[in-house]
Amino acid sequence: MSRDTTASLPTGLGRREFLAAASVGLSGGLAGCTGVFAAEGKQVNIAGSSTVFPVTEAVASAFSEENPTVNLSLSKTGTGGGFGNFFCAGRTDINNASRSIADAEVEQCGDNDITPIELQVATDALTVVVNPDADWVNCLTVEQLQQIWSADGVDRWSDLNEEWPDQEFELYGAATTSGTFDYFNEAILGEELNHRNDYYATERDRTIVQGVRGDEAAMGYFGFAYYSENPDTIKAVSIDNGNGCVEPSIETAKSGEYKPLSRPLFIYVAKESLAKPAVRDFVRFYMKRAATDLVSDVGYVPITEEQRDENLEKLDAKIEEVTG
Known part of the structure; x- marks a missing residue:
């Protein structure tokens, strides 16, 4: 598995230079899955597609400016690597995906009591x-x-x-x-x-x-x-x-x-992870920003307001099932 983690925000990226100046505490790997952040429910772990990574990175930067006490861990593992080695294994809350989840991956998730929720975030x-x-x-x-x-x-x-x-x-x-x-x-x-x-x-x-x-x-x-x-x-x-x-x-x-x-681009969130307030807040924030110029600034087509509303409705229904 090829892996490219990011310990600090990139510089010299043209339209995305604003990310480098954001002063955001993004963790570069998955090593921070334990510790004080996880213990307090303020850890959100994300892996998966390198294609979707720039969108999630931009959203995470904006989110962290408003929520500095939440630790976001982002890694590039590939869509399949993310599903197989992290998300469906219960090691991450969210998987970036440049394709829909495969039947075998759904089965693997099910074997580990992980319920994937698909949310389109852009078009590439x-x-x-x-x-x-x-x-x-x-x-x-x-x-x-x-x-x-x-x-x-x-x-x-x-x-x-x-x-x-x-x-x-x-x-x-x-x-x-x-x-x-x-x-x-x-x-x-x-x-x-x-x-x-x-x-x-x-x-x-x-x-x-x-x-x-x-x-x-x-x-x-x-x-x-x-x-x-x-x-x-x-x-x-x-x-x-x-x-x-x-x-x-x-x-x-x-x-x-x-x-x-x-092609459409997605994130998948584990329904079970929505029990954590930090994950709920981040995914809600993501859905709202996915319909804005933040996505086009990265280089993709934002979702429509109708798609955003559908995503939020689906998300709220799953949150209700988890939190009661």
């Missing part, structure tokens, strides 16, 4: 990126992406187009524990093709940024937020799903034009 435009010097490519068809990313697929740019450079791909993508991997696999490769395994697989999205900007022949994919942080050092590729090239953006994801790589 999963983004394929290349090196800025790759001036021969601005748009790829879904079929071309299949050729690149499928097992036994093509190995060189010239295999796609004889006018393109005779250079071997340097590929970076999500680890198999990632919801981004699962979604890309389903949306691009479908049921009949398998994702190639000879690529650099990581949960550290900024590693993908570094790899792509360091090699002219490189390509990677990840959530739009990580592209929006680095638009001058990597280049986003438009996708042609049969109706012409469409750029990944907040606008095209919101309108539904960006297909097939526009």
